[in-house]
Amino acid sequence: MNKNSLFAYLASFTFIVSFGLIALLGYWEFWPDNILTVQNAQELSVDKTIYSPGDRITYTLNYCKTRNMPGILLRALVDGFRMTYEPKGGNLPVGCHTINVNDLEIPSFIPSGIYHLDMSAEYKINPLKSFIVNYRTVDFLIK
Numbered sequence: 001m002n003k004n005s006l007f008a009y010l011a012s013f014t015f016i017v018s019f020g021l022i023a024l025l026g027y028w029e030f031w032p033d034n035i036l037t038v039q040n041a042q043e044l045s046v047d048k049t050i051y052s053p054g055d056r057i058t059y060t061l062n063y064c065k066t067r068n069m070p071g072i073l074l075r076a077l078v079d080g081f082r083m084t085y086e087p088k089g090g091n092l093p094v095g096c097h098t099i100n101v102n103d104l105e106i107p108s109f110i111p112s113g114i115y116h117l118d119m120s121a122e123y124k125i126n127p128l129k130s131f132i133v134n135y136r137t138v139d140f141l142i143k
Contacts, residue, residue, distance in 0.1 A: 028128045036121060042136055043136075045137070045138060046117075049141060057102070057117060061135075064096040069091070075117060076117070080113070119135050
């Protein structure tokens with residue numbers, strides 16, 4: 001094999017690999033990927049209108065999920081301030097479902113007031129892109 005044919009082989013190989021990487025990066029960045037859709041995302045219903053510290057909040061989540069992949073759920077009780085809960089990993093079933101979620105306890109130290117739950121679900125689609133869906137409950141009173 002002479003120098004010119006080796007150079008042509010390496011140049012062709014480099015071009016093909018570079019084109020493939022650019023195509024992959026473009027696909028990762030620009031291909032639409034709607035993993036989770038939440039119905040009434042700004043008005044999720046809760047089981048009660050008045051809670052006390054120590055109560056568990058139950059909200060109804062009506063969603064459609066298109067891919068089986070785990071996500072991270074970020075949750076916060078919001079009034080004049082934002083009290084965040086520990087992030088929670090999970091994987092909702094694929095398809096359209098309505099579920100009652102009862103995994104949050106109101107802390108004993110929280111002051112009285114009108115609150116809502118603010119939530120974000122984050123799905124890491126690929127090394128370049130995450131899909132985030134935000135939703136919240138209706139307002140409720142903590143006495």
